[in-house]
Amino acid sequence: MDYREFFSQFKHLSKKRGTGGKIKVYPEDFIVIEEPIPSIFEGRKYAIFLLKKRNWDTMAAVKEIAKRAGISHRDIGFAGTKDRHAVTYQYISVPAEARNRVEQVEIRDVELRFVSYGRFIKLGHLLGNRFRIIVRDVSEDALDRTKEIVRELREKGGFPNYFGYQRFGERRVVNHIIGRLLLQGDFEEAARLFLGAYDGSMEGDEARKNFWETGDVERALEEFPGFLRYERTLLHRYKETGSWKRAFLSLPLPIMRIFIHAYQSYLFNLYLSRRIEEGLPLNEPLVGDIVVQVKGGIPYRDRTYRVTETNIEFVRGKVGKNQAMVSGPLFGFAMRRAKSLPGQLEEGILEEEGLSLETFKKLPKPMAEPGGRRELLLRPIGLTYGYIPEVGMCFRFFLPKGTYATSVLREIMKDH
Structure with a gap:
C-alpha cells in the first residue's frame, strides 16, 4: 500500500473538486x-x-x-x-x-x-516554516478551482490539520503499524515488519523480501546493505541477545519514538476524519471539547481549557477571534481527555484499537508517551497563490511548527 492509498481513508473537508497536479517534480x-x-x-x-x-x-x-x-x-x-x-x-x-x-x-x-x-x-x-511550492500538470481551470476551495475552507475555519504522509513512510507505509505492535508488546512482529516490509522499488528490497519470507537473521546480515544501519543494528543486537525487545531498545531513542509518534498521528488523523464524516464542526467548540490557546496565529498546545455549559459562549468568542482552536487527541498516558460527544468519539477509537491511555505508560521507560492535544484546523498564514503559464500553480505561505504543507496541498489537489 502506498501513501495515496493509505491517505484515501481520511476525509477531505472541502467538497469542491480538486485541481489535480504533481508536487516535487523538481x-x-x-x-x-x-x-x-x-x-x-x-x-x-x-x-x-x-x-x-x-x-x-x-x-x-x-x-x-x-x-x-x-x-x-x-x-x-x-x-x-x-x-x-x-x-x-x-x-x-x-x-x-x-x-x-x-x-x-x-x-x-x-x-x-x-x-x-x-x-x-x-x-x-x-x-x-515558510514555503514556496509549485504544483505542475494542473488543469486549465486550476486557479478558479483553487479560489473556490480556499473560499470554502475559510468559511469552515481552515484546512484539516492532518499529519502528512512523511510521518508514516512514503513508500513503506508501516511506521504506525510498527508503533501499534510495540504498544502491544509484540516486538517480534514489529521487527519482522521493520526489517521485512518492502515495496519493490527501493534499494535493499530484495534483502527485505528474503527476510520477510525466511526470517533468517544470519542471511539478512549478509544481504542487508550498509546504509540500512538501523536495520543492521537491530539484527546484530538480536543475534547477541536472542531478544527482539532488547534489540529494539538498542536503537537510538529518536528512531524508536518515530514509530510511537506515527501511531499517535494515525489515531489523530482517524479522529479528525471521523469528526468530518459525522458532520461535527472543527471550528465551533462543543461541550466537552478541549481548546488550545492561539497567539499571533501560533497555537500553544500546552495551554488548554475544557468547554463546559457555562463557558461555551466565552470560548466561541475566543475561537471566533482566532485566540483559541478546537483540538483533537494525541493519545498518551497524561493526555487531557475530552468529554461528552467529543470524548465519546475519542473513547470509541481507543476501544476499536484495544487501547487505554495507560497502554502508553507500559512501554519500556524511554518510549513511554505522555501525549497531548493538537488543533484540528490548520490556517496557513499569508497564503497567496497564482497560475504561471506552462508551469502550474505557485503557492506561498507560512505554517507553525509541527504542521504539514502537504496537508494544505492535499485539500486543494485532491490527489489522495
Missing part, C-alpha cells in the same frame, strides 16, 4: 525556509550556520558535515527535519571552536553560511 518546486526562535542567537558557545540543502535528508546532511569537519554528529544541533525532495534552508549549531572547520566543508548540493554565535539548537527551537 527539488526547486518545493522550497522550505525555517523561521527559528530568536533565542538561538543568544550566547557564544556555538556557531550558528544557515544550512541550504537540495535532495538531502537533514540527518544524512548533518552526519556528512560532522564527518568532514571531524566532529561528532551529536554536537550538531538542529530544530527539525526537513523534506528530502526539496530545497530547504534551516539553522544548525556547531561548537564554536569547530566554526573554521565547518566553514571549509564542501559537499555537493549542500551550502553552509555562518550567521552568528548562539546556543545549541534543539528539536522544536523554531516558530515554523
Whole structure:
C-alpha cells in the first residue's frame, strides 16, 4: 500500500473538486525556509550556520558535515527535519571552536553560511516554516478551482490539520503499524515488519523480501546493505541477545519514538476524519471539547481549557477571534481527555484499537508517551497563490511548527 492509498481513508473537508497536479517534480518546486526562535542567537558557545540543502535528508546532511569537519554528529544541533525532495534552508549549531572547520566543508548540493554565535539548537527551537511550492500538470481551470476551495475552507475555519504522509513512510507505509505492535508488546512482529516490509522499488528490497519470507537473521546480515544501519543494528543486537525487545531498545531513542509518534498521528488523523464524516464542526467548540490557546496565529498546545455549559459562549468568542482552536487527541498516558460527544468519539477509537491511555505508560521507560492535544484546523498564514503559464500553480505561505504543507496541498489537489 502506498501513501495515496493509505491517505484515501481520511476525509477531505472541502467538497469542491480538486485541481489535480504533481508536487516535487523538481527539488526547486518545493522550497522550505525555517523561521527559528530568536533565542538561538543568544550566547557564544556555538556557531550558528544557515544550512541550504537540495535532495538531502537533514540527518544524512548533518552526519556528512560532522564527518568532514571531524566532529561528532551529536554536537550538531538542529530544530527539525526537513523534506528530502526539496530545497530547504534551516539553522544548525556547531561548537564554536569547530566554526573554521565547518566553514571549509564542501559537499555537493549542500551550502553552509555562518550567521552568528548562539546556543545549541534543539528539536522544536523554531516558530515554523515558510514555503514556496509549485504544483505542475494542473488543469486549465486550476486557479478558479483553487479560489473556490480556499473560499470554502475559510468559511469552515481552515484546512484539516492532518499529519502528512512523511510521518508514516512514503513508500513503506508501516511506521504506525510498527508503533501499534510495540504498544502491544509484540516486538517480534514489529521487527519482522521493520526489517521485512518492502515495496519493490527501493534499494535493499530484495534483502527485505528474503527476510520477510525466511526470517533468517544470519542471511539478512549478509544481504542487508550498509546504509540500512538501523536495520543492521537491530539484527546484530538480536543475534547477541536472542531478544527482539532488547534489540529494539538498542536503537537510538529518536528512531524508536518515530514509530510511537506515527501511531499517535494515525489515531489523530482517524479522529479528525471521523469528526468530518459525522458532520461535527472543527471550528465551533462543543461541550466537552478541549481548546488550545492561539497567539499571533501560533497555537500553544500546552495551554488548554475544557468547554463546559457555562463557558461555551466565552470560548466561541475566543475561537471566533482566532485566540483559541478546537483540538483533537494525541493519545498518551497524561493526555487531557475530552468529554461528552467529543470524548465519546475519542473513547470509541481507543476501544476499536484495544487501547487505554495507560497502554502508553507500559512501554519500556524511554518510549513511554505522555501525549497531548493538537488543533484540528490548520490556517496557513499569508497564503497567496497564482497560475504561471506552462508551469502550474505557485503557492506561498507560512505554517507553525509541527504542521504539514502537504496537508494544505492535499485539500486543494485532491490527489489522495
